[in-house]
Amino acid sequence: MLTFTLRKLLALIGTMLGIAVLTFVITNIAPGDPARLVAGPNATADMVETIRKESGLDKPLVEQFAIYMGDLVTGDLGTSIVTTRPVIDELKRYAPATLELVFVALFLGVVVGVPLGMLSAVYKDGPIDHVTRIFSISGVALPAFWFGILMQLYFSVDLGWLPVSGRLPLVTRPPDFITGFLLIDSLIAGKFVTFQASLSHIILPAIVLSFPCLASILRVNRAEMIEVLQSDYIIAARAHGISAWRVVAIYALKNALLPTLAMIGLRFGWMLGSTVLVETVFDWPGVGLYAVSSALASDFKPVIGVTLLIGFFFIISNTLVDLAYAWIDPRLRSA
Amino acid sequence: MLKKFILGAVAAGLFASSAIMSPAAAFERTDAGNVIVFGGRQAIPVLDPHIRYDWSTRMIQQAVYDGLLKYEGDPAVLKPWLAEKWETSADGKTWTFHLAQNAKFHNGDPVTAEAVRYSFERGLKLNKGVAWMLKDFLAPEGIVAVDAHTVRFDLKAPYAAFLSFLPWWYVVNPLEVKAHEVDGDYGQKWLTDHAAGSGPFKLGRWEPNVLYEVESVADYWKGWPQGKNRPAGVIYKMIREPSAQKASLLRGEADIVEGLTSDDYVSIAKAPGVVIQDHKGMTTFGIKFNTQVGPTADINLRKAIAYALDYDALIKIYNGAASLETSPIPDAMRGHIDVPGIPRQDLAKAKEFLAKSAYPNGGITLPYVHVAGLEEARRIGLVLLDNLKALNITVEVKPEQWPNMVAAGSKMETSPAMTSVYTTPISTDPDAVAYQYHKNSWGQYYAMAFYDNPKVSEMIDKARGSTSWDERAGLYAEIQKQIVADQPEAFGMLQNRKWAHRDYLQGFNFSPVRFTGEVDLYPLWIKAE
Numbered sequence: 001m002l003t004f005t006l007r008k009l010l011a012l013i014g015t016m017l018g019i020a021v022l023t024f025v026i027t028n029i030a031p032g033d034p035a036r037l038v039a040g041p042n043a044t045a046d047m048v049e050t051i052r053k054e055s056g057l058d059k060p061l062v063e064q065f066a067i068y069m070g071d072l073v074t075g076d077l078g079t080s081i082v083t084t085r086p087v088i089d090e091l092k093r094y095a096p097a098t099l100e101l102v103f104v105a106l107f108l109g110v111v112v113g114v115p116l117g118m119l120s121a122v123y124k125d126g127p128i129d130h131v132t133r134i135f136s137i138s139g140v141a142l143p144a145f146w147f148g149i150l151m152q153l154y155f156s157v158d159l160g161w162l163p164v165s166g167r168l169p170l171v172t173r174p175p176d177f178i179t180g181f182l183l184i185d186s187l188i189a190g191k192f193v194t195f196q197a198s199l200s201h202i203i204l205p206a207i208v209l210s211f212p213c214l215a216s217i218l219r220v221n222r223a224e225m226i227e228v229l230q231s232d233y234i235i236a237a238r239a240h241g242i243s244a245w246r247v248v249a250i251y252a253l254k255n256a257l258l259p260t261l262a263m264i265g266l267r268f269g270w271m272l273g274s275t276v277l278v279e280t281v282f283d284w285p286g287v288g289l290y291a292v293s294s295a296l297a298s299d300f301k302p303v304i305g306v307t308l309l310i311g312f313f314f315i316i317s318n319t320l321v322d323l324a325y326a327w328i329d330p331r332l333r334s335a
Numbered sequence: 336m337l338k339k340f341i342l343g344a345v346a347a348g349l350f351a352s353s354a355i356m357s358p359a360a361a362f363e364r365t366d367a368g369n370v371i372v373f374g375g376r377q378a379i380p381v382l383d384p385h386i387r388y389d390w391s392t393r394m395i396q397q398a399v400y401d402g403l404l405k406y407e408g409d410p411a412v413l414k415p416w417l418a419e420k421w422e423t424s425a426d427g428k429t430w431t432f433h434l435a436q437n438a439k440f441h442n443g444d445p446v447t448a449e450a451v452r453y454s455f456e457r458g459l460k461l462n463k464g465v466a467w468m469l470k471d472f473l474a475p476e477g478i479v480a481v482d483a484h485t486v487r488f489d490l491k492a493p494y495a496a497f498l499s500f501l502p503w504w505y506v507v508n509p510l511e512v513k514a515h516e517v518d519g520d521y522g523q524k525w526l527t528d529h530a531a532g533s534g535p536f537k538l539g540r541w542e543p544n545v546l547y548e549v550e551s552v553a554d555y556w557k558g559w560p561q562g563k564n565r566p567a568g569v570i571y572k573m574i575r576e577p578s579a580q581k582a583s584l585l586r587g588e589a590d591i592v593e594g595l596t597s598d599d600y601v602s603i604a605k606a607p608g609v610v611i612q613d614h615k616g617m618t619t620f621g622i623k624f625n626t627q628v629g630p631t632a633d634i635n636l637r638k639a640i641a642y643a644l645d646y647d648a649l650i651k652i653y654n655g656a657a658s659l660e661t662s663p664i665p666d667a668m669r670g671h672i673d674v675p676g677i678p679r680q681d682l683a684k685a686k687e688f689l690a691k692s693a694y695p696n697g698g699i700t701l702p703y704v705h706v707a708g709l710e711e712a713r714r715i716g717l718v719l720l721d722n723l724k725a726l727n728i729t730v731e732v733k734p735e736q737w738p739n740m741v742a743a744g745s746k747m748e749t750s751p752a753m754t755s756v757y758t759t760p761i762s763t764d765p766d767a768v769a770y771q772y773h774k775n776s777w778g779q780y781y782a783m784a785f786y787d788n789p790k791v792s793e794m795i796d797k798a799r800g801s802t803s804w805d806e807r808a809g810l811y812a813e814i815q816k817q818i819v820a821d822q823p824e825a826f827g828m829l830q831n832r833k834w835a836h837r838d839y840l841q842g843f844n845f846s847p848v849r850f851t852g853e854v855d856l857y858p859l860w861i862k863a864e
Contacts, residue, residue: 030739031739031742032736032739032741032742033738033742033745034738037737037741039463040388040389040463040464040467041780042467042761042779044467044470046462047462047463047466047467050461051463082380083380083381083527083543084380084523084524085527090543093543149576152578153578156582156586160586163586164579164582164586164588165579165588166545167545170363170372170570170572171365171370280576281576281579282579283545283573283575283579285544285545289575290544293378293544296736296738297738298738
């Protein structure tokens with residue numbers, strides 16, 4: 001198990017370096033002159049040159065790359081040319097918002113997706129199954145930005161139930177930073193009003209982000225449950241008179257959850273990458289929004305930083321799933 | 336099992352509902368008073384007044400800093416601000432400003448001539464942001480603090496537009512800035528998200544990409560036009576999507592928004608309690624031709640395209656909230672003339688010019704590049720595509736990200752044949768527009784046409800150095816006629832500036848010289864029952 005873990009960690013470092021090299025090359029060969037953009041529309045050539053020198057963009061690309069990689073090893077992700085702040089500081093500011101959103105969305109995906117998958121398997125080809133099928137297909141097919149706007153119009157404007165955007169009401173001061181997750185920090189600080197406000201703000205974006213994830217989990221869990229429910233040990237359990245609830249929720253679900261677990265790991269990484277649209281629609285101040293605004297301004301270092309961050313969490317989540325698999329099934333440890 | 340599941344779902348729903356059902360406030364109320372919420376699409380990465388100046392940044396800069404002068408009203412008029420009065424020498428090279436005696440910074444320090452000198456020196460030496468406006472005419476050593484409240488500028492050469500740029504040069508408190516200097520950076524790092532100003536507001540919360548708050552200064556040295564109704568502050572809230580802006584305004588989460596689509600403005604105008612501000616602006620829209628490389632280097636082809644374009648369609652695209660350009664210089668600017676014979680759609684004339692061009696039968700394909708995401712610019716491209724079919728010219732409508740468009744337009748070899756460009760002049764002086772057609776402007780986004788007429792450049796140089804308005808007015812009239820004759824672009828329209836706000840928001844004061852979206856926060860207030 002230790003060798004397996006070490007092998008995975010080495011692969012993680014290699015992949016991160018690969019991501020850094022790839023994103024550096026892609027962002028730097030893309031057209032656009034960040035120094036000119038930052039200098040402003042009327043800036044003269046020497047003003048643009050001032051910015052270029054300050055941000056090291058006047059150096060040959062190979063030298064820029066060597067400097068960047070050297071800094072990266074020490075944990076320095078460079079400085080944003082637009083905001084003039086260190087990228088690592090900005091990631092620390094924005095990452096908790098994204099992670100909080102993803103965790104809540106994942107939680108929704110699991111707590112709704114798994115039971116619905118279970119139900120549709122138990123009532124296969126019945127009305128419940130048909131409804132969940134429509135539900136899951138919609139989840140995969142609906143574009144997040146469109147679905148998000150629709151939710152805003154209905155729940156925020158028409159019904160007036162939930163806020164349109166942001167993480168907190170404007171005049172509400174966030175709780176002291178502990179985890180960066182407002183839901184947790186407000187509870188720790190004992191600020192229940194802030195917790196409630198934070199919860200009301202996260203509901204819509206979390207639903208929109210979780211919808212495709214929920215749909216995938218539902219379909220995978222349904223398929224696995226159908227297979228497991230037909231296996232001999234389930235038939236035997238039923239023959240022994242064990243209650244239907246126990247057979248489904250304990251015996252069958254346990255085995256059906258393995259592929260679902262893999263799907264959850266994959267979906268976690270996928271959601272980190274796809275927060276961009278949801279964060280834009282709901283003005284959720286996370287790394288997705290940061291990446292978009294940076295990319296639109298040809299501000300490369302934040303783009304590389306965000307890619308590395310998302311890549312890191314993606315690999316970690318997959319590694320954890322692999323480790324969980326290996327822990328559950330020893331045959332995989334030698335694979 | 337199903338029953339348990341349903342019960343569980345109901346319980347979860349009840350829990351979640353405790354967090355919802357809270358009606359939105361019409362505006363934010365705090366212990367200090369009412370806070371106006373401005374929903375804007377553009378972030379404010381750096382507040383330093385000598386480093387950046389896009390519309391959202393300048394709106395907050397204007398709130399926390401003061402300049403020697405200030406633009407107000409429609410038409411925009413230069414009003415005394417930190418400078419109570421000023422005089423200039425006969426040769427137009429020396430300008431002397433007398434400062435208000437009671438002006439003070441937020442920390443209580445007086446605004447002195449030395450503070451003004453330091454601020455201008457800082458702007459020039461940093462060589463960023465606003466520096467381009469004055470650097471060719473003013474050296475740091477040309478700024479002299481004559482006494483505590485008199486400052487003199489000795490220009491290298493007469494510059495007629497000098498005064499018109501001063502409202503955008505804000506005065507910082509040198510003592511505060513110097514106290515925060517790091518390695519001789521002129522306090523750049525600190526002023527990124529702090530302020531050292533004397534404006535009507537001081538900086539409150541600064542949460543990048545979320546909100547930027549300013550709090551009103553009760554004893555602002557210039558007083559408050561709305562008296563006791565002054566707001567407690569303004570929150571500039573980031574709302575990026577037009578749909579979310581609209582929803583926020585309808586729900587009362589924002590009191591004023593700036594970035595709705597043309598169609599949204601029409602629909603939201605019908606909502607109760609919503610007021611639309613619709614004003615003729617100075618932002619011009621033109622289709623810039625590459626006049627040096629490719630088919631559009633041929634003036635007859637450019638003329639043909641200009642006469643084929645359906646100008647009325649441009650106005651329709653903006654649902655009537657625009658007016659056609661009658662000159663390269665906007666109507667609201669001094670020296671503007673209606674240029675006789677500026678092209679309007681005339682297919683016979685278009686074909687006549689095409690016949691004289693190197694492409695008498697058309698048969699060419701020309702790109703039309705617009706900023707990705709600008710729906711109106713895309714629709715104008717479709718109009719052009721349709722119009723040029725009559726000349727057997729194919730148009731490729733290409734959306735492009737702004738950085739890429741600027742990069743392509745900085746070199747004549749890569750500048751597209753046709754690019755849609757919106758340009759907002761920085762001042763009310765005609766030089767601000769005329770100089771865009773000077774050869775020295777090549778490489779800038781608004782000079783993508785790479786227009787070169789030595790006679791025009793010479794007239795522009797002469798006009799900017801003249802101290803006689805009559806002489807300048809004559810020169811600008813000639814400049815406008817010559818530019819239209821050379822057709823470096825299809826002169827399109829002036830898009831109206833629009834905002835939507837709740838009816839309780841009072842004191843909105845439009846001035847066309849402000850950038851798109853930019854509002855003077857100083858006179859705003861909430862009329863609350």
